[in-house]
Amino acid sequence: MNAAQASRGPDGEGIWVDADHGVFLGHLRLAIIDVAGGAQPMWTPDDAIGIVFNGEIYNHVELRAELTALGATFLTDHSDTEVLLQGYKIWGDDFVGRLNGMWAFVIYDRPRRRLYASRDRFGEKPFYYTHRRGLFAFASELTALAAHRGVRSSISQTALRKFFAYGYIPAPLSILEGVYKLPAGCCLEHDLTSGTLRTWQYWDFVLEPFQNIPADAEAQWCEELRVLLGQAVKRRLISDVPIGSFLSGGIDSSAVSAFAARELGPGRLNTYSIGFEEPSCDETAYARRVADLIQSRHSVRTLSINTARDIIPAVLKRLDEPLGDSSLLPTYLLCKFAREHVTVAIGGDGGDELFAGYDPFKALRWANLYQKLVPKPIHQAIGMAVARLPVSHRNMSLDFKLKRTLRGMDHRPALWNPVWMASVAPADLAECFGEPVDLEEIYSEAIEQWDNCNSDSLVDRTMQFYTKLYLQDDILTKVDRASMMHSLEVRAPFLDIDLVDFVRRIPWQYKLRGGQTKYLLKKALEPMLPADVLYRAKKGFGVPIGAWLQAGDVSLSGTLPPGMNPSYLMARQVAHQTGTSDERALIWNALAIGIFVDASVKPKQI
Numbered sequence: 001m002n003a004a005q006a007s008r009g010p011d012g013e014g015i016w017v018d019a020d021h022g023v024f025l026g027h028l029r030l031a032i033i034d035v036a037g038g039a040q041p042m043w044t045p046d047d048a049i050g051i052v053f054n055g056e057i058y059n060h061v062e063l064r065a066e067l068t069a070l071g072a073t074f075l076t077d078h079s080d081t082e083v084l085l086q087g088y089k090i091w092g093d094d095f096v097g098r099l100n101g102m103w104a105f106v107i108y109d110r111p112r113r114r115l116y117a118s119r120d121r122f123g124e125k126p127f128y129y130t131h132r133r134g135l136f137a138f139a140s141e142l143t144a145l146a147a148h149r150g151v152r153s154s155i156s157q158t159a160l161r162k163f164f165a166y167g168y169i170p171a172p173l174s175i176l177e178g179v180y181k182l183p184a185g186c187c188l189e190h191d192l193t194s195g196t197l198r199t200w201q202y203w204d205f206v207l208e209p210f211q212n213i214p215a216d217a218e219a220q221w222c223e224e225l226r227v228l229l230g231q232a233v234k235r236r237l238i239s240d241v242p243i244g245s246f247l248s249g250g251i252d253s254s255a256v257s258a259f260a261a262r263e264l265g266p267g268r269l270n271t272y273s274i275g276f277e278e279p280s281c282d283e284t285a286y287a288r289r290v291a292d293l294i295q296s297r298h299s300v301r302t303l304s305i306n307t308a309r310d311i312i313p314a315v316l317k318r319l320d321e322p323l324g325d326s327s328l329l330p331t332y333l334l335c336k337f338a339r340e341h342v343t344v345a346i347g348g349d350g351g352d353e354l355f356a357g358y359d360p361f362k363a364l365r366w367a368n369l370y371q372k373l374v375p376k377p378i379h380q381a382i383g384m385a386v387a388r389l390p391v392s393h394r395n396m397s398l399d400f401k402l403k404r405t406l407r408g409m410d411h412r413p414a415l416w417n418p419v420w421m422a423s424v425a426p427a428d429l430a431e432c433f434g435e436p437v438d439l440e441e442i443y444s445e446a447i448e449q450w451d452n453c454n455s456d457s458l459v460d461r462t463m464q465f466y467t468k469l470y471l472q473d474d475i476l477t478k479v480d481r482a483s484m485m486h487s488l489e490v491r492a493p494f495l496d497i498d499l500v501d502f503v504r505r506i507p508w509q510y511k512l513r514g515g516q517t518k519y520l521l522k523k524a525l526e527p528m529l530p531a532d533v534l535y536r537a538k539k540g541f542g543v544p545i546g547a548w549l550q551a552g553d554v555s556l557s558g559t560l561p562p563g564m565n566p567s568y569l570m571a572r573q574v575a576h577q578t579g580t581s582d583e584r585a586l587i588w589n590a591l592a593i594g595i596f597v598d599a600s601v602k603p604k605q606i
Contacts, residue, residue: 001145004139004141007486008140009027009029011035012029014041015027015041021113022192025108032240033239033240034240036077037075038076042082045075049089049107050085050110051106051107052105054125055101057100058100058236059099060078060079063098063099064083067086067090072090084103084105084107094202096202096203097202101120102124102125102491103119104117104120104126114191115188117138117182117187117188117190118202119185121184121185122185122495123476124476128179129145129179131190135150141320142320152178153176155597156173156175156177159174164433165429165442165443166324166418166446166469167325167585168323168473185203186201187199187202205468207454207455208504209505209508210507213507221510221524225499225502225520226524228496228499229499230262233256233259233346236492241343242343242344243342244269244272244344245257245270246272246273246490247271247290247291247298248287248348249283249289250538251525251534252357255525256347258294267296270298270341271287271296271297272334272337273288273299275303276302277302281543281544289532290529315482316595317598321477323474323592324592325474326584326588328482331479335482336485338486339486339487344489345490345491346491347492349492349494350492350495353466354467354503355511355521356459356512357517360420361463368413368458370409414450417466421470424585428568431565432569433563433565445469452464459511479492522534545584546576549584550579557591558590560594561593561597
């Protein structure tokens, strides 16, 4: 199991066995903090409590001081792992609420005969587990867990359908039957005596807008944002190994890079960008502009079709679970590039979700008006007219946005966001799987987040969808897997709990105003970044995968799992290559699942 995820920890390996009680703990270490003293599994001085831990605790210095004052004895110089051990010993299960960081860990409490596990608030670090027939097994990657002889390799049909509907597999499901992800913000207990297992949520992302808005709210909150974001970046620069920053030229990565450069001083921050030969996807000119402004040592590489063709099979094969986000490719290359110079990088993940930064936020008002004013019978006619628009593979082209937007409007608002983001339109899911599909069941997670939001605002409900589903199971999953393939740790300052606790109190009207996304964040950053960076059109980490697929540079291959319709997928590939329709997301998903199946299980060939 350790060997299956070797790239996650190239700096050390530890295995501890209690054969009499059937407990086996394995750990691979990427040494970041207390390189000399942080080996794992780690134990308390009395050997009563042990831990295997993946992640970083950014407030470990402060917690260590508190624990020392309460009588804790530390053997290491400054290991954050030992802080977790002593925190559990003194404060109990609830100590996770004191942590500011990213983590997945399991603590073995020998006197109480229990395993206690926890995952960070947003799911930056992964945790897979299975519990069946006397076996409880866990790992950071599905590939490692699947190496256990007690874990089945059969694909979950429910997860498979959700994968094509969302483009990712929402927790707690995994692609394998009987294997689950511990959701973000959750804990788990396995009682070794009774064999029982329970999970519970210790933290939830809840939007609770300030009720009393100060007269100078904008100025006051902008200042608070700058202070908290600067503090979050400073915490994430703590490292005993070299550290750098991702810099795409977008707002979020530019912001964290600017704060990091200010903290480290001129010429001391390394920044990294990935460019594209397709101009509509390339943002390197903006990245260079920001790098010059903040005086970082900036480096750029280009992702060409030749590079993509070489790395696609290898990247998808190494994924422990299929992912429908093609920006995995430049993320993989960016992490590989950065790892040549540094062991840790900071990035801008979380900014779009917390500040209403995605394009669908701008579509909400029009979607609402459309459903209210346009009679249902006219929807189909408008859809047919828009469908005739020529297919463009430019990043975020007009035809792409119009077709995606209209696709969602035939459904109730709770389904708008997942349908807009879907790899396969709801009407086509049945054809893809050769049987009727229940959309309420397929999109049950999105519906739950929509219905459970404590606000009636379309913006707040959409923010909750992106923060609790898309961020956890797509964005953070992509970054974790791409970075760990190269033994690079990536940190997200926007997910600092102090910053999040403030941002979730800001009313949505200060995040989306007059069609301007990230309104307050942009205002807060005006003293630090130029207007043409802050107020240009959003591109995202777009990949010209549509053009590559149409040209035949990348094509559908691999083994499909049972339950899928090969003839439908082949027909959609032909439609894409002839320019009849844009099927880039569907083909990429099929490619991802096909290569995953080839690397794991072996059903019949397409």
